[in-house]
Amino acid sequence: MTIFDKLVQLKINDITVTVEKGKTILEAAEKIGVHIPTLCHLNLQDFGVVNKSANCRVCVVEDEDTGRLVPSCAQEVHDGMRIQTDSLKAVMGRRTNLELILSNHPQDCLTCIKNLDCELQSLAYELNIKEIHYQGEKMSHPKDETSFGIIKDTNKCIMCRRCITMCNDIQTVGVLSALKRGFDSVVATAFHLDLNQTSCTYCGQCVSVCPTGALAETNDSPKVWRALNNPNKHVIVQVAPAVRAAIGEEFGYEPGTILTGKVVSGLRRLGFEQVFDTNFGADLTIIEEATELVDRIQNNKTLPMLTSCCPAWVQFIEHQFPELLDVPSSCKSPHEMVGVLAKTYYAQVKNIDPKDIVMVSIMPCTAKKAEAARGELNKDGLSDVDHVITTRELARMFLEASIDFRKLPEDDFDDLLGESTGAAAIFGTTGGVIEAATRTAYEMITGEELKEVNFKQLRGLEGIRQAKVKIKDLELNIGIAHGLGNARKLLEDIRDGKSNFHAIEIMACPGGCIGGGGQPYHHGHTDILLKRQKALYDLDASMPKRKSHQNEMLIKLYKDFLGEPGGHRAHELLHTTYSAKERI
Amino acid sequence: MIKKILDTSTLDKDLLKQLDAYIMSLEGDKQEHLIHVLHKAQKLFGYLPQNLQLYVARALNLSGARVNGVVTFYSFFNEKPVGKYTISVCMGTACFVKGADKVLSRVLELTGMNKNEISKDGLFTVKDVRCIGACGLAPVMTINDKVYGKVKPKDVDDIIRHYRSIENESK
Numbered sequence: 001m002t003i004f005d006k007l008v009q010l011k012i013n014d015i016t017v018t019v020e021k022g023k024t025i026l027e028a029a030e031k032i033g034v035h036i037p038t039l040c041h042l043n044l045q046d047f048g049v050v051n052k053s054a055n056c057r058v059c060v061v062e063d064e065d066t067g068r069l070v071p072s073c074a075q076e077v078h079d080g081m082r083i084q085t086d087s088l089k090a091v092m093g094r095r096t097n098l099e100l101i102l103s104n105h106p107q108d109c110l111t112c113i114k115n116l117d118c119e120l121q122s123l124a125y126e127l128n129i130k131e132i133h134y135q136g137e138k139m140s141h142p143k144d145e146t147s148f149g150i151i152k153d154t155n156k157c158i159m160c161r162r163c164i165t166m167c168n169d170i171q172t173v174g175v176l177s178a179l180k181r182g183f184d185s186v187v188a189t190a191f192h193l194d195l196n197q198t199s200c201t202y203c204g205q206c207v208s209v210c211p212t213g214a215l216a217e218t219n220d221s222p223k224v225w226r227a228l229n230n231p232n233k234h235v236i237v238q239v240a241p242a243v244r245a246a247i248g249e250e251f252g253y254e255p256g257t258i259l260t261g262k263v264v265s266g267l268r269r270l271g272f273e274q275v276f277d278t279n280f281g282a283d284l285t286i287i288e289e290a291t292e293l294v295d296r297i298q299n300n301k302t303l304p305m306l307t308s309c310c311p312a313w314v315q316f317i318e319h320q321f322p323e324l325l326d327v328p329s330s331c332k333s334p335h336e337m338v339g340v341l342a343k344t345y346y347a348q349v350k351n352i353d354p355k356d357i358v359m360v361s362i363m364p365c366t367a368k369k370a371e372a373a374r375g376e377l378n379k380d381g382l383s384d385v386d387h388v389i390t391t392r393e394l395a396r397m398f399l400e401a402s403i404d405f406r407k408l409p410e411d412d413f414d415d416l417l418g419e420s421t422g423a424a425a426i427f428g429t430t431g432g433v434i435e436a437a438t439r440t441a442y443e444m445i446t447g448e449e450l451k452e453v454n455f456k457q458l459r460g461l462e463g464i465r466q467a468k469v470k471i472k473d474l475e476l477n478i479g480i481a482h483g484l485g486n487a488r489k490l491l492e493d494i495r496d497g498k499s500n501f502h503a504i505e506i507m508a509c510p511g512g513c514i515g516g517g518g519q520p521y522h523h524g525h526t527d528i529l530l531k532r533q534k535a536l537y538d539l540d541a542s543m544p545k546r547k548s549h550q551n552e553m554l555i556k557l558y559k560d561f562l563g564e565p566g567g568h569r570a571h572e573l574l575h576t577t578y579s580a581k582e583r584i
Numbered sequence: 585m586i587k588k589i590l591d592t593s594t595l596d597k598d599l600l601k602q603l604d605a606y607i608m609s610l611e612g613d614k615q616e617h618l619i620h621v622l623h624k625a626q627k628l629f630g631y632l633p634q635n636l637q638l639y640v641a642r643a644l645n646l647s648g649a650r651v652n653g654v655v656t657f658y659s660f661f662n663e664k665p666v667g668k669y670t671i672s673v674c675m676g677t678a679c680f681v682k683g684a685d686k687v688l689s690r691v692l693e694l695t696g697m698n699k700n701e702i703s704k705d706g707l708f709t710v711k712d713v714r715c716i717g718a719c720g721l722a723p724v725m726t727i728n729d730k731v732y733g734k735v736k737p738k739d740v741d742d743i744i745r746h747y748r749s750i751e752n753e754s755k
């Protein structure tokens with residue numbers, strides 16, 4: 001077979017195009033710059049999946065030979081094919097199909113959480129829909145608001161199945177599925193259970209691909225406003241590493257623009273008393289985690305050690321591998337560490353009653369919302385973190401407060417829990433946590449200075465990566481997985497005794513937190529994740545200090561308050577426990 | 585203690601043993617036999633309650649949602665207990681055009697129940713199903729394995745009466 005046998009030549013709008021066999025009309029059209037609207041289709045090739053449910057029919061084009069309309073996202077090309085994307089028939093066909101979808105859609109765009117960020121809405125604009133000629137029977141499912149991370153409003157579902165692809169194929173959690181069929185069919189949980197009764201990890205990856213308002217983050221900004229308006233409350237905020245690399249997209253910046261200074265000053269405008277940095281918590285996590293790792297290696301305790309800063313991943317292991325709960329590190333996640341310190345250390349320094357402190361975390365993540373509500377992290381009526389809002393919600397709060405983000409000045413974090421190193425900056429990307437931990441573990445084990453801090457072998461976007469790092473006569477085997485389906489593979493190896501890793505970093509979201517479920521929507525443009533990732537590595541490289549244990553305020557924290565890393569007080573405040581949960 | 589949302593421990597142990605044995609006997613990729621396993625489970629238990637679906641999901645290492653999706657996709661699976669006689673009224677296009685909806689409402693009227701529920705006397709469950717491939721006989725309804733063709737609403741009275749009388753005689 002020659003290369004020519006593998007090629008197909010066709011005409012799209014009278015333009016000749018040659019593509020490989022097996023390509024779709026949509027792909028051929030993209031090649032020559034002909035745009036075809038799509039809705040259910042989602043190409044996430046970088047993560048290894050394409051959602052090809054082909055049921056919305058918004059992408060139909062006319063096949064000139066048969067005169068029929070075919071779905072371009074699914075129809076494969078063949079030699080001599082002649083396609084029109086802009087014939088009257090094609091245009092009308094697409095419009096009719098979209099109108100049919102809209103005919104039973106609740107038209108409350110004005111107050112919908114996805115307003116101006118909804119693919120269905122944009123499509124109605126793009127296809128110039130000014131009237132809906134059909135009357136469909138509206139669905140009347142109850143809204144599921146039972147979980148702390150995600151709201152499911154089935155009435156807005158257009159059955160594109162993108163969420164099912166995400167939850168089943170990428171995350172292998174399998175919470176969502178299509179139930180029933182025909183007019184009654186619906187995307188739901190098993191037995192229509194409430195989300196908080198399922199094995200949902202709240203990773204929010206379904207949210208990040210849902211084209212409509214059917215899946216969204218819980219809206220916690222009203223609670224934050226209430227706290228800010230309460231004169232008796234001392235409201236503190238902290239910002240996660242991945243937020244600063246993405247929030248600009250909500251205000252028209254190039255993806256991958258780091259905007260820490262503006263976020264800080266914006267938060268002060270909103271009225272927060274102290275603006276702390278989750279990156280401080282990241283440096284702290286590294287000290288505690290590296291201490292734990294070194295202890296586990298030197299004293300022949302359970303290996304591998306798995307990082308524990310991603311709550312969706314923690315939820316995953318609790319539901320799916322309850323027999324492996326001794327492998328994750330016992331460290332709390334960075335924002336929980338900052339939270340508990342704000343209510344102890346900071347409260348003590350400032351002489352404030354911890355009960356009057358409200359801790360708000362700005363996170364790229366929907367799972368952190370559910371994490372903050374975990375029983376283990378709410379002791380004696382005091383939560384480490386009170387409210388979590390996502391990058392998207394913060395952007396909306398700025399808008400609501402009529403703050404012109406682009407004109408904000410640059411500002412710095414508050415001192416006490418605000419300093420950070422380059423090691424913390426890369427927490428927001430897959431591979432970053434373990435690289436940061438390696439930098440510190442190296443010096444802990446050898447007692448010597450680490451000259452080359454860049455561990456390039458740990459970087460990248462491969463779903464599963466492994467690398468060996470030489471630390472004197474110890475060869476450290478390191479594994480990295482992002483996306484829960486990839487994590488599952490490593491966990492199965494551990495369960496079956498086939499794993500020889502010392503340490504594994506796991507992030508639930510493809511790409512790590514840069515691709516978190518609370519980040520600005522990428523609408524399938526996964527190159528945006530690469531830009532966010534690069535921004536974090538650049539930020540690390542630009543920092544004067546690159547190792548967590550060089551953080552001055554951290555050293556002071558241990559000296560004045562915590563005592564030894566991994567010591568009694570550190571354990572009490574900075575570590576947590578896990579519990580087995582049911583798999584549904 | 586793991587918090588139980590759906591308790592599978594209340595399922596009949598002997599029947600589960602039979603189900604397990606059936607699953608064990610399957611060759612190749614067991615997940616591909618999901619429909620067979622569900623059929624077997626329904627035969628053994630009479631219907632497929634949620635905890636049984638979850639049991640099957642775990643036995644085949646599938647998610648509960650996937651199994652529930654399959655169970656609700658096919659009308660021959662029952663999530664609720666069924667009566668001694670399952671009356672299926674075809675709602676396929678051919679039957680519908682010939683007035684299947686009137687047949688269905690007459691059936692429901694006579695048995696005094698809603699779709700997919702069990703009638704008070706425990707005798708009947710009524711379902712509407714998709715084309716069963718007997719369009720020539722439209723409108724069609726079946727009672728267990730028996731097919732009734734060209735059914736008019738008034739025929740329904742006789743048919744139901746027939747089944748009730750069998751029951752009464754056997755008492």
Ligand code: SF4
Pocket residue numbers: 150166167171173174175176199200201202203204205206207
């Ligand atoms: S949040 Fe994650 S685990 Fe939960 S339904 Fe969505 S994709 Fe699945």
Ligand code: SF4
Pocket residue numbers: 156157158159160161162163164187206209210211212214215
């Ligand atoms: S919930 Fe959203 S992503 Fe899932 S099928 Fe419905 S519209 Fe698509």
Ligand code: SF4
Pocket residue numbers: 202203309310311312313364365366367368507508509512513514515516517518
């Ligand atoms: S990878 Fe990051 S954003 Fe995603 S669930 Fe985990 S902590 Fe949240």
Ligand code: FES
Pocket residue numbers: 037038039040041053054055056057058059060071072073074
């Ligand atoms: S985008 Fe092609 S059928 Fe939905």
Ligand code: FES
Pocket residue numbers: 674675676677678679680714715716717718719720722723724
């Ligand atoms: S439509 Fe009723 S049997 Fe075919």
